Structure formats: structure tokens, C-alpha cells
Amino acid sequence: METTTQPVTVQATINAPVAEVWNKWNAPEHITQWCFASDDWHAPFSENDLRVGGSIKTTMAAKDGSFSFDFGGTYTEVEENRYLAYTLGDGRKVTVSFEQEGDGTKVVETFDPENTHPVEFQQAGWQAILDNFKKYAESK
Template identity: 50%
Template sequence: MRITVETSVAAPIDQVWRAYTTPADIVNWNAASDDWHTTRATVDLRDGGAFSSRMEAKDGSMGFDFAGTYTKIVEHKRIEYAFGERKAEVEFVPGPDGIVVRVVFDSEPTHSVEQQQGGWQAILDNFARYVEAKRKTL
């Protein structure tokens, strides 16, 4: 099953793209809740390049690596990647209030569709808040 989440970011595409693809930015927004954080991220943004984000509970009780390979990069428009046997696509679409970021991904059998959609949506909402707050300081 495919799941879709999206958000609108009130910022220009170059700022949205950079924040989505730069490790120093990713560690600031890539968490589904306040009790989790991303401790490190790597990005080799090219077709065939690898990425990884280390996500950990802030209390140190658990963590995991979210990692995969980019399969298609169209700068400022689209990122496609594979992670394990699953795939995802990220679209960056001009909208009336900035850039709509839409992520479509393959679900997994361990968690409910609602849990997966909620977690990925929370991360995307954190992303939008981060980019918009960072934009105000520039």
C-alpha cells in the first residue's frame, strides 16, 4: 500500500530543497515527536548515492538508522529513493503559499497505516516549521 503525506512551506524552493537535502539541516527537523531526535545524517545527493539518518529516543532507550539509496534526483522538483524493499518519492511543487512538499511511500506491515501516516506527517510538519523559522532569521 502507498501512503501520501504533504505540507506547504512558506519559503522559496532553493531554501526548501537545501533544508531537505543538507545533513546539518536534517538533524534539526527529522523527528516525529519531541522525545526523538536525529543525531547524525549523511547525504550523497545523486542517482545511486546513499543517505542515512540516525534516529534515537532522547532518553537513549532505542534508536535506528533510516537509510537507503537515491534512485532519481531532479533538482528542486523530485527525489526518489529506495530503503530496503520499499520506495518513496518526494515532490516539490510550487503552491499558492510557497512550496508543497509531498511524500509518497510504501507502507510496512509492522505498524498500522494510521501510525505510519501520522509519523511521516509529523516529520514533514516539523520540516515546514523548521524551514519557516530559519527563513525568518535570514
């Protein structure tokens, strides 16, 4: 298994304006609709206190009830419609930028990988969640 201390980046361009993408990324009623990597998972709970020092928490769960976990952190930077940074409970850092690109919004998410799973596995999982966000944000 490869371990690294290098941050990992995933990205997608969403065919929607920045303000709409920002809202669907951050509002709990939207987060529960997209924050999972595959159709056999869901996000039954989310709360988001979108301010420096505020926290985000989302429960990700297998639909068959076999496994669930809480994903969350504390915000260190919030620039509305532009940028988020937060620290996960284990100290890893995450940043998300939102950039106008033509008629769409480029979302770039960078995270510190953990040391339990291969980096490629983590990158694929985070990309799958971002791709699910794109699908949701463009369909509503």
C-alpha cells in the same frame, strides 16, 4: 491491523521558496534539526549523497537514549529542486516532490508502508516528521 500494498501520501506547504526548501530537506546539517516526529526524539547523525546511486542515512534516536534506529535508502531519481525517489533497505519505495505554490513550496511525500505497524500509525508518523520539517524550515 490493516495492511496494504497501496502507497501512503503525506504533504505540507512550506512558506519558503523551492530552492530553500530543497536545501533544508537535503543538507545533513539541516536534516539533523528536523528529522524526528516529536520533541523527545532527535536526529544526532545524517549523511546524504544526493545523486542517483547515492545514499541517505539518518539516525533517529530517543533523547533519553532508550532507542535509536537508522533510516536510509539509495536514490533512484534526483531532479534538483523538483523530485526525489529512493528505495529503502527493505525494498520499499519513497518519492518526494517539491512544487512552487504561490510564495511557498508544496512538499508531497509518498511511501510504501511496511507490514509491522498499522498504516494509520505510519501515516501519522511520517506526517509528524513532515510537520516538524515545516516548522523548522519556516523558522530559520
